[in-house]
Amino acid sequence: MKWKKICSLDDIVPDTGVCAQIDDKHIALFRLAATDEVLAIDNIDPFSRSSVLSRGLIGSVGGTPTVASPLHKQRFDLRSGHCLDDESITLTTYATRISKDAVSISLA
């Protein structure tokens, strides 16, 4: 698995997201303060085609961490990429790792 370093953990305000550019891709990274982990999914909102998901609000449904699109509030499961409000849509998720405060992501 090839890891690509994105930023330091401090660059992400706890319980918010940021967008990373990797090649042509826009990828959203979310820092969950409760579990101290970073989760990554596509940043392009499939409903509007706009690059905005990292700016959505993090939440939980049951025990599952989610993000709600800032445009029309559709929720996405941050672990599976499934859209909770539209079964037909699943976003790509990406493996992440935090080591020595550096956040890395794997595209493989």
Add this chain to the structure above:
Amino acid sequence: MSTYIIIGNGMVGHRFVEELVSKNLHIDNNIIVFGEEPRSAYDRVQLSSYFNGTTANELSLVTPGYYEENSIELRIKERVTAINRETQTVTSDNGEIIPYDTLILATGSVPFVPPISGNDREGCFVYRTIEDLEAITSHAKNSKIGTVVGGGLLGLEAANALQNLGLETHVVEFAPRLMAVQINDHAGECLRNKIESLGVGIHTSKATSEITDGKNRIHKMVFADGEELETDCIVFSAGIRPRDELAKSCGLDLGERGGIAIDKHCRTSDPHIYAIGECACWNGKIFGLVAPGYHMARIVAERLDHCEETLFKGFDMSTKLKLLGVDVASIGDAQAARRGARTFAINNEIDGSYARIVVSKNLKYLWGAVLIGDCSTYDMLLQMMKNRIPLPSNPQDVILPATSEEQSLGPDALPDDATICSCHNVTKGDIVDAIKNDGIVDLPSLKSCTKVATGCGGCATLTKKILDNELEKQGIAVDTSLCEHFAYTRQELYHLIRTEQIHSFGELLEKHGTGLGCEICKPTAASIFASCWNEHLLDTDKAGLQDTNDYYLGNMQKDGTYSVVPRVPGGEITPDGLITIGTIAKKYNLYTKITGGQRVDMFGARVDQLPPIWKELIDAGFETGHAYGKSLRTVKSCVGSTWCRYGQQDSVGLAIELENRYKGLRSPHKLKMAVSGCTRECSEAQSKDLGVIATENGYNMYVCGNGGMRPRHADLFAEDLDKDTLIRYIDRFFMFYIRTADKLQRTSVWMESLDGGLEYLRKVVMHDSLNICSQLEEEMSYVIDSYECEWKATINDPEKIKRFRHFVNSDESDNNVLFVEERGQIRPATADERELQLANTSA
């Protein structure tokens, strides 16, 4: 299969059709309805609201398509001119002859116009149909003085309408007191005092002998005692007369003083013909209210359905209403006419209210009551009378101001067959059944399930009490949780945050919630923190709570770019200010548009452009306009007395002062305000959450208006206030809203959800009935004193600025944002245009 013909499409005629449909009698039978008015049935009871902006469509009782969908033939603007009982046919005014099996007369009534010479002059009206109101409105435009003939219930309604039209209003009554039928002498006197204090001239014991040309006004009314009154507009509202002419000409029996005689089945002297509503006469009585008419409609429908039959045995004519803003109620034997009746009365000269009860000789039962000025005991008294609930040992206790809970009659004291809603004949038992069997837990579902409180609405308070009582008995806790993370309402969270001095979401979640929170509870908590503590939105422990609009201090548009809206208080801006905005928009290639709130929107800014744009704006003296926040947006103004030749006060100056006072105030939803310099109302203050209209003597304050999806005309809250009082009331009003409204609840909806409505709000804000006003003012002054421009604070803080970039790992802009040009400005590219552009770049 039978043919039912219904003559009349008023409230009762239409209700009868609904009864037939609810019994599925429209499926196998042929139903034809005649209505002579140019429109289908509408709510005549609420007719006066037409003057407050309610439209004819809103008054309609008929859902569009209702008659067509149920295959009922509705013949509008068509009159029946004759009934032939032998052939069982009716003749319409276009000559058509139609046979019937059963005929229902719901012809209603006409206003009684006293036989006075000159009563048909131009500018003389009656008050019954929408067309009448249109004619009065148009005549009133060139009138100064309006006079109503008739001081009864309908007359006072009409007087209210004339006053609303801005006319100096007079009421002329033949009897020695107002509302002679419903209330006693002393009550009439109290009502008179109250109404006179509202500026309406009352002339009792006046018989009009003729109406001729006036000297200074259009008409001169000459009275039998020789006095005269000059007026421009006359409205006759001196009672009703049943429309019985069709019945008379086909030989049906009539009552002694008119009206189509009916028996306990509502059947006329011809067994194939029924009469219902105000045209019918039972036992010598005409019933001039809608509820007995609805009752008759149900009786006839039941009979046609051959089901268990209710019999008409008269109807309780108790009524509660607001006349010219004065609460008036009459219950049962209000005049103490029954033999042996004894009375108790309380005459409060201080607040002008009056209450009298009429009780049985042995002081055991309530027979009737009259209430003026305060009708809060109406529901209880009515139920006591109807259900023969024994009076307390001191009967007068029931009208004394409540000193203990025991006095008030709880829902448990009512028997199951107590009628709660007389418009729709819903009993307490029906309500309890719906709650028990249909799982109903709130008032709206109870209304749609049982129709309770959907007629005149007078029973809504009592219904809510029964609902709450029943839910409590069944141990049902109503789930009003904000979301899965907090088992509290917004109001409860507000209280917790305020009293426990909670400043962060983590603390709130730990103490009172579960899970991580979500897109519902996070912004709600953020808004409450801001209302209470006014700390910067982007402080590290709050940034993650903000909706993206608040997080980037701009409104996110469909393509992920943001709008930039600097504050322009009161809509006043210097040429240099305009040039600055223009220069910046040009430099960053932003789309510009003038908003409804009298300022300039700039669209199409990428996140990374926001800080430099705002830096330039702030350097030029601008502040954030909070266009993105659930907070005060703008205070719109007209140019006011400074320039306008009609202006009464400096509306721009006041608007600027108000906008600067409340800017940054975060609330459950956005707040809009406006100040108009005179009653021409050019700034549309009556469509705002808080509107001010300048008068000769000060300011009128309007509250809880709304434009948008669900428009609501604002309510006049207080008149002729000086500026300090106005501002004090606004402080309290906003803070009380922030304290008690639900999340994302605009003031208009909040007002409708307040138990007691406008009156209650007045009591809290003007009379400090909850003893919280000093607290509310303190809370407001804290928010005002701690105001800072969020954008200014942001650009001065490198930590906050860091977040304003699209990529965390590169300085590039969002290459996903694509514009095309239209009418000389940018706009987001459509899906097709994007594909084309992307194909071109990659090629």
